[in-house]
Structure formats: C-alpha cells, structure tokens
Amino acid sequence: MTLNPPPPPSQPTTPHSPPNRRVLIVGNYCHDVLIQNGSVVAETLGGAASFISNVLDSSSVSCELVSKVGRDFRYEVTHSPIVVPEKVTTVFEAYFDLGIDVIGHADRVLKRVSACDPILPSDIPDSRFDFGMAVGVGGEILPETLEKMVEICDVVAVDIQALIRVFDPVDGSVKLVDLRESGFFHILHRIGYLKASSDEALFMDVEQMKHMCCVVVTNGEKGCRIYHKDDETMVPPFVAKQVDPTGAGDSYLGGLVVGLVEGLAVPDAALLGNFFGSITVEHIGQPKFDLMMLQRVKEEVQRRKKQRNLSINHKNDQEEFHARLTPARFSCVDSPVQTELLVNGLSCDR
Numbered sequence: 146m147t148l149n150p151p152p153p154p155s156q157p158t159t160p161h162s163p164p165n166r167r168v169l170i171v172g173n174y175c176h177d178v179l180i181q182n183g184s185v186v187a188e189t190l191g192g193a194a195s196f197i198s199n200v201l202d203s204s205s206v207s208c209e210l211v212s213k214v215g216r217d218f219r220y221e222v223t224h225s226p227i228v229v230p231e232k233v234t235t236v237f238e239a240y241f242d243l244g245i246d247v248i249g250h251a252d253r254v255l256k257r258v259s260a261c262d263p264i265l266p267s268d269i270p271d272s273r274f275d276f277g278m279a280v281g282v283g284g285e286i287l288p289e290t291l292e293k294m295v296e297i298c299d300v301v302a303v304d305i306q307a308l309i310r311v312f313d314p315v316d317g318s319v320k321l322v323d324l325r326e327s328g329f330f331h332i333l334h335r336i337g338y339l340k341a342s343s344d345e346a347l348f349m350d351v352e353q354m355k356h357m358c359c360v361v362v363t364n365g366e367k368g369c370r371i372y373h374k375d376d377e378t379m380v381p382p383f384v385a386k387q388v389d390p391t392g393a394g395d396s397y398l399g400g401l402v403v404g405l406v407e408g409l410a411v412p413d414a415a416l417l418g419n420f421f422g423s424i425t426v427e428h429i430g431q432p433k434f435d436l437m438m439l440q441r442v443k444e445e446v447q448r449r450k451k452q453r454n455l456s457i458n459h460k461n462d463q464e465e466f467h468a469r470l471t472p473a474r475f476s477c478v479d480s481p482v483q484t485e486l487l488v489n490g491l492s493c494d495r
C-alpha cells in the first residue's frame with residue numbers, strides 16, 4: 146500500500162552541498178518527577194522537545210530548538226532554552242500507581258504542578274525551516290505560535306498533546322479536550338503530520354483528520370498506524386523490556402522526522418519512529434544512544450533509500466528493513482547508574 150504524504154523537505158541542490166535539513170522544534174523543556182508507591186523514584190529532564198532533540202542530535206540531523214524554562218532549570222542541554230527569570234520551569238509529576246486516569250490511560254497519571262511561560266510567535270526565529278515540530282507538553286504552544294510555524298516551515302508535524310491538554314486548576318491533572326474545541330482546529334489543514342497516542346486519538350475524528358494531513362497513531366508495544374486519505378498502514382513494533390514509558394511518543398516522533406528528512410517513505414520513517422520509541426521505554430529519562438547502534442541505523446537508512454531509488458521494492462520489503470534494524474538495538478549498553486535504576490525501576494502494565 147502506498148501512502149501519498151505531504152511533500153518531503155527539500156533535497157540537496159548540488160552533489161557536494163549538504164542537504165538543508167534544518168528542523169525547528171518548539172516546546173518547553175520540563176522537570177519530570179516519577180513517583181511510585183508514594184516515593185520519588187527519579188527526577189529527570191523531560192519535555193517532548195528534549196526527547197526529540199536527543200534523537201535528532203544523535204542522528205546528526207541539525208535542529209534549532211525554542212523552549213522556555215525558569216531560573217531553577219538545572220540541566221546542561223545542547224540547545225539552550227530562553228530563561229524567564231521570574232518564572233520556574235514546567236514540572237510534571239508522573240504517578241505510576243494511581244490506576245486508570247480520567248482518559249483511561251492505565252500506565253501513568255500526569256500532573257502539571259508548575260508551568261513556565263508560553264512560547265510566542267516573537268520567540269521563534271524569522272528564518273525558513275524545512276521541517277517544524279510543534280511539541281508542547283504544558284499548554285505552551287498558542288494558536289498564533291502554530292500559525293507562525295506553518296508560515297515559516299515547509300512541513301509541520303504536530304503532537305496532538307500540544308493542542309488538546311488542559312490542566313485541572315486545583316491539582317494540575319492532565320485532561321484532554323476534543324481537537325475541534327481546542328482553538329487550533331482552523332490551522333490544521335495547513336500541517337503535514339499529526340501524531341497521537343491511541344488514548345489521545347479518541348479526542349479527534351481520524352476519518353476527518355486523515356483528509357487534512359497524515360495522521361499517525363501510536364499504540365505502545367503494538368507499534369503504530371498511519372492514516373492518509375484512503376490509505377491505512379500498520380507499522381510493526383520492536384520488542385522491548387519496558388521500564389518507563391515516558392518519552393516513548395516523543396522519541397517516536399523524533400525517529401519519524403529523522404526518517405522523513407533523510408528521504409524515507411512515510412511507513413519506513415514510522416518504523417524508525419517505532420525503533421527509537423522502543424529503546425526509550427527501556428530507560429528512565431533520556432536514553433543515551435550507543436554510537437555503534439546509530440552508525441548501523443544510518444547505514445540501514447541509506448541502504449533502504451538506495452533500494453527505493455532503484456525501485457527494487459517488493460511486497461514484504463518493510464519486513465526486511467525491520468529485520469535489519471532489529472539487531473542494531475542490541476548494541477545499546479546501559480551505564481551502571483542506569484542499570485541500577487532499571488533494576489529498581491518502574492514497571493507499568495500496558
């Protein structure tokens with residue numbers, strides 16, 4: 146089945162000039178506090194922007210990141226955020242033992258306990274980008290921010306969580322509203338990709354949205370599905386030992402965009418998304434990707450592109466790409482600290 150997705154980002158102009166792959170990521174960094182049985186298990190750098198830039202930087206895809214933090218921000222990051230001195234950084238508490246939350250999400254209950262400032266159109270550079278990613282976590286993306294993004298980026302990918310989250314005024318619990326009532330709906334015919342988890346997908350009409358853009362719905366250990374116009378494709382998962390689901394969807398989106406800017410077809414880019422999502426669930430916080438693994442992934446992506454260019458695809462060709470990526474996962478090595486955290490880590494039933 147062939148998907149006819151939005152046009153890919155621009156390709157190299159001469160054989161020697163590197164392709165212009167500039168990706169703009171917009172969304173706040175945050176502090177994540179992971180809580181189980183009433184105790185804090187870990188405190189980590191969070192925010193979709195941080196997980197996504199981790200995947201893009203590791204894959205040598207150049208990106209610019211616009212993010213706001215407060216004076217208390219304590220992480221050293223490759224892409225410096227805007228510091229708002231009179232504010233504190235956005236904080237999310239993730240509870241792993243409160244049962245099923247209001248939207249039926251069984252594995253964690255999220256509360257936004259503090260929020261930094263929104264990202265305004267004037268915070269975003271006026272240059273042009275091949276690809277934009279609207280990836281807020283705490284309500285920091287405004288309709289006018291997304292409008293500016295679609296004006297300056299050739300293609301925009303949006304994580305639905307940036308658009309439909311609302312926060313309980315008393316305890317900060319995350320609730321979701323229908324996409325049509327989100328205040329963003331009028332802009333969505335101008336975006337290229339909309340990503341939602343299967344829980345979040347209940348808050349949009351996939352049948353309607355798939356005629357406006359390419360919709361990807363992730364489903365944890367089951368992989369993901371792509372919907373565009375009349376096409377629907379299931380993209381298989383990679384087997385993982387889940388320790389902490391935080392950031393899986395973000396790393397997925399990072400992998401998808403790496404695949405797209407490298408020129409892969411959408412289902413292959415989504416497979417790369419599944420790959421990075423599956424590695425992320427095996428770690429608490431940001432995974433540090435093994436260099437050998439990244440090199441193998443790069444080689445497989447180039448091989449896959451060559452195959453496509455030579456049109457030597459056949460029916461089961463994604464199975465082959467999957468099979469060739471699978472062994473690459475096993476070159477990931479955890480640091481002793483990470484291993485210790487994993488042993489005492491969070492386990493969630495999905």
Ligand SMILES: Nc1ncnc2c1ncn2[C@@H]1O[C@H](COP(=O)(O)OP(=O)(O)O)[C@@H](O)[C@H]1O
Binds near residue numbers: 341
């Ligand atoms: N337990 C798992 N095993 C293997 N892959 C997983 C697992 N959980 C997540 N993934 C990968 O990460 C992607 C995003 O995860 P998902 O849980 O659907 O998103 P979110 O973090 O937004 O809720 C999935 O589509 C899948 O590819």
Ligand SMILES: O=P([O-])([O-])O[C@@H]1[C@@H](O)[C@H](O)[C@@H](O)[C@H](O)[C@@H]1O
Binds near residue numbers: 191192196282306394
């Ligand atoms: O786990 P996931 O859904 O991909 O994304 C997560 C957000 O939902 C959460 O608000 C944030 O605190 C995490 O750092 C991470 O970005």
